[in-house]
Amino acid sequence: MNTMTSRERVMSSLNHQPVDRLPVISVCQHATYDQMEQLNSSWPEAFHDASLMAKLASGAHSILGFDAVRVPFCQTHEAEAFGAVLKYGGKTGLPSVNIHPYHIGDNVDFPNDFLSRGRIPALLEAIRILKRDYGDKVIVMGGVIGPFSIASLLFEVTDFLKATFKKPNDLIPYIELGERAGTMLAKAMIEAGADVICVEDMMASMDMISPKIYRNLAWEYEKKQVEALNVPVIIHICGKVDPIIVDIAKTGCGAISVESNVNVPEALDKFKLEGIKTPIAGGVDPVKTLFTGQPEDVKGEAREAISKGYSIISPGCAVPPATITANLIAMVDTVNE
C-alpha cells in the first residue's frame, strides 16, 4: 500500500528517512523506442527540441510509473559546448563525441556563453517544462557529466588515459574546467526546477583508471561540485567501484548509483564502520536483464537487490533504448509486492 507520493519517497530515501516502499528511478537515461512511439516523440528530434525532450522524459512517470523523470538522454552537452564535434545516431542512436577538440597541453578557455551553447538552452527549457507539468508528482532530475569525464571528452581517450598515469598534473586545469562547466550547468538546472542532480562520472570507473588516479584526479572535483549544489546529488560511476565506494560517499553526495557487479552488502558493511548512511541506487542490470531478459528475470534481480540492501532500485546504467516496457514496469511491480 503506497502512502507516500513519489516526491516524498525519493526525498525521504535521500535523507535516510523511512519509506513506504523503495523508490524506483533511472539515474541514467531511460528513453526507449517503445516510449518514443507511445509518446509520439522520437530521437533525434528529442535531442534538440525542448518540448519533445520533456515529453519523452515524462514517459518514466506516465508509462513506467517511476518516481522520477530525468533529462538528458546523452552525455555530450558539456563537451559540445567546449567545441567537440558530435556524431548523431539517427532515430535509433545516441549522439557521441566524434572529434575531440583539443590536445593535452592546449590552452582551453572557459566559454563565457557556456549556458547558451549547443543544446544546453533546450535542455534547461525541458527541465522547466517537466517541473511545470510533473513537478508536483515526481522528482525532476537533471543529469550532468562529472568533472573528470568532461575533461576526458576534450581529448583522444587513450592520450587522456596515458596522461592520468604519466603526467596527471597536466590534466588538472582541464578537470577544473570540467568541474566549473558541470557545476554551472547543474546550478542552471536547479534554477529551472531540478530537484536532484545526477552526476555521471563514467570515465572515473575502475575499468579505466586506478583507485589512486580516482583519488588524485576525480574525487576532489566531485566533492567540490557536490558542495556547490544545494540539492541532493547522485553520483554514478560505471563498473566495479568497490575500492573507491567509501571515497565516493565522502564527497557528501546524496546517493551512489552503481552497476550490478558491485558487492553492495560489503560496501554497506564498510559504510557502517565509517558511520556513512549514503543510500546506494541500482540493482538491475540494463543489458543482461532489462534488455535481454523477461519481466520475471527483472523481478528476480530487483528482489535480490532489495535483499542486498539497495535503498533505491534503478537500472545500473543507461537503459538500452530497445528495452521492452514490460521489463521496466516489472521493477515497479517488484517494490510494490
Place this chain on the structure above:
Amino acid sequence: MTLASYANILTRYDLIGASEVKEIKATSKDTVIQEIMQCVIEGDTDTIGGLVEKALLKMDPLKVIDEGLIKGMGEVSRLWADGTYYLPQVIIASDAMLEGIDLCEAKLGKKMEKKGVVVTHTAEGDIHDLGQKIVNALFRANGYEVIDLGKDVPVDDVVAAVKKYKPLMVTGTALMTTTMTAFEKISNQLSHAGIDIPFVCGGGAVSNEYVTAYKFGVYGKDAQQAPKMISDVANGFSWQELREKYN
C-alpha cells in the same frame, strides 16, 4: 637485476596498497634483456628506444622481441589480471613494447613472423573504440597480426575484410546497445558467404545471452580473454568449441 629491485617500480608508482602486490615473476639472467623487460613493465617509453638499440648491437632482434618485449608485456597482462595494474599502465606498456618491436623489425629488415591474423572492429554506428584498442594491443603482444578496421565500421566492410585476410577469428566491440545489432548482420552475411569463423564480440553493450544467440558468436567477457581465445583457435578450436569453453 634481481626480483627485489622491482620493489622500486612498485614504490615509484605507488602501487603498494592499491591492492595486494603479487611478486613480479618475469626475470632474465641477461641484464640487457632484463632492462628491456623492466622498461615495458614500467611503460617507460622515454628509455625503451635507446635500450633496444643498444641491445641490437650485439643481440638477435628475435631474442629481444621474444625474451624482452613480449615477456615484459606478458607480465603486464598478468599484473592487470591480478588487479595490481590498471588500464593506463597497460596502454603505456603496450606503447613501449610496440616501439621496441618496430626497432627490432627494422633491424631484421622484415616483420617478425606472426602466429596468425585477426580482424578487429568497433560496431557500425559506434565510435567508442577504446576496448578495441586494448584488444589490438593484447593480440599484438601475443604475436598475432591485427587487421584493425577501426571504429564505426560498416557491416559489409567487416565481411569483406574477413574474405580478404582469411583471419583465425574476427572480433567486434560495442559500447552502445543501439549499435550491437550490426553483429547479427555480420553473422548472417558470413553464414551466407559460407565462411565458418569464430566471431568474438564484447563491450558494455553486449551480453553472453545476446552474442550466443547468433551463429559464430562467442562472448568476450573482458579484453584479457582475447589472447587466450585466439591461441585456442590457432590450436584448432572451432567457434562452437570456443563458445563451449568461454560462454
